[in-house]
Amino acid sequence: MLDTVTTTAVRELTFGEAIREALAEELRRDPRVCLLGEDVAEAGTAFKVLKGLVDEFGKNRIIDTPISEAGFTGLGVGAAMTGLRPVVDIMFGDFLTLIMDQLVNQAAKIHYMSGGAWKVPLVLRTTMGATRRSGAQHSQSLHAWPAHIPGLKVVVPSTPADAKGLLKSAIRDDNPVVFFEDKISYAKVKGPVPSHDYTIPLGVADVKREGTDITLVGTSSMVQVALGAATMLEQVGISAEVVDPRTLWPLDEKTLVESVKKTSRCIVIDEGYARYGVTGELASVIAEGAFYDLDGPVRRMGARHVPIPFAPPLEDATVPTEQQVVELARQMCHK
């Protein structure tokens, strides 16, 4: 759902290209926007997502930092309070552990603690997702952590078009926003992206596929898994609806609940750990809102509760798959 009507060209872009386009447009639009992070300039990050930005915007705005995540994130918080709109790049979501004080005790609380006097318009881009054979410290999906903290907003886009529109909204937001990008999606996920300047508001879910028998709620890379499962379910006569919340906070509870009121069944699929995680929160919101319309409990599928292992057969076993979603959905639909 795009909030601007004037469409121009729509191209196929990868997830990574759409993110770069969003950043380039915002850098062009607002001189207060700058990028800070490790190897963001000439290298264009380890994932090459920012490649070329330094050529257009220069090293004063695309700024390579030392390997000091807490240092440059804290600097970003202060810069955001004093007139800039910094976009801080934390290469791997696993490194959130290194910046938690800056994010949780500083960025998230400054507006509230100051009685609304100071604002922190900071965007923190980081990554999530396993199956890159990167081991336990470069593969986690920790998006539940910031979602737990009042004062932060959390975005988990799944498509290139959503990523562009949501990132532009995040940069224009007056609050600290943590923006999670799935690493596998950077090159693998392609989709139509309008070339014009559009934004997608934070807090509006998107129904990626309509259906009547079961709702598959997916986040980030798990939206693709849900869509793949829905195609397979169609072949056995099950009509699955796929809903993507797109932002964990603010959360579009209404769209989630309405979908499940219609279908009576729901599986929530997320790449984070299920224990005390995003799936639990979404399942709870749905159960509270659609209790009398549910045929049975809302089911959850998340990462296996282990550190992400290195060996491919082990790592692959940690992430929910289309086949697993199909099997669970068939059980729930008795088909």
Added chain:
Amino acid sequence: MNTVSNVKKSSDVGVDRLLHMYRQMLAIRLFEERANDLYTRALMPGLAHLYIGEEAIAVGMCEALDRSDYITSTHRGHGHCLAKGATPDRMFAELLGKASGYCKGKGGSMHIADPATGNLGANAIVGGGAGIATGAAFSAKYLGTKQVSVCFFGEGALGQGVLYEEMNLAQLWKLPAIYVCENNMYNEYTHYSETTAGEILARPAAFGVAAERVDGQDVRAVYAAADRAVRRGRSGQGPTFLLCDTYRHHGHHVGDISREYYRPKDEEQRWMSERDPIKLCEGWVSAEGLADGDTLDRMRAELTATMDAAVQSAMAAPYPQPHEVDQDVYA
């Protein structure tokens, strides 16, 4: 007593400026005495960390700043906020959790913030202001505003790694940041010699950050060092680190009454009688004939009346309404 005196003559600072700084120090002292009184009489929720004894640092530093320059403060922050221009009535209101306080009662003693005076906020995480202050210095350079940004912190923050990450960034990018280490010698209840390896000044030196040691009880010396640091910052020469030797007269917080197990009484007595920044300043004023006793008495009477009235107005002010609890979470 382990302090270095690089004191200039009072005339170098200027009579008006010295008297203004005396007034500011006295205001902080009288404010803090009332904060302690409110706590002792169980009229203040929570705790407060008093700045009594350290007034010359906040006052000397802020005397060299413009209103638009930035500061970050600490849990022991009332003095920094007042020296930067906060008004006592809204300060007391915040200490009491009242709606008219600087943070509408949501911050409390350790979180006073005020954009109008460039106060980015006191911070209850030790070293928590380092990133914010350095970021404000980054903005000032990026936007070409010529502002400087002062990060106040106690010597306890020397144990926090993020401080060194920020000093590295500030020196790499020649940011107009000033790191002011208030060494009152005690990390809470532990003497800093038990927590701090090597020479403190070797730490900024390792990054190439200009650093100097200052007698933190001599407001003239602090002002002179602050003025040099501010000039460095505004002229694009980068950050400065000031190590200010000082002493807190009271405990870690207002409830820290029995201190003999970590701090000898005769040490406290020596600092209070021989090294009190306000008494020292009074001595220079009198010895150099810069103002008569009546002038200082009048100043004290005026400030006493102001502080008493501020306490009264804060006591009479209403608490925030319960429905305000959800406000200001998001901008």
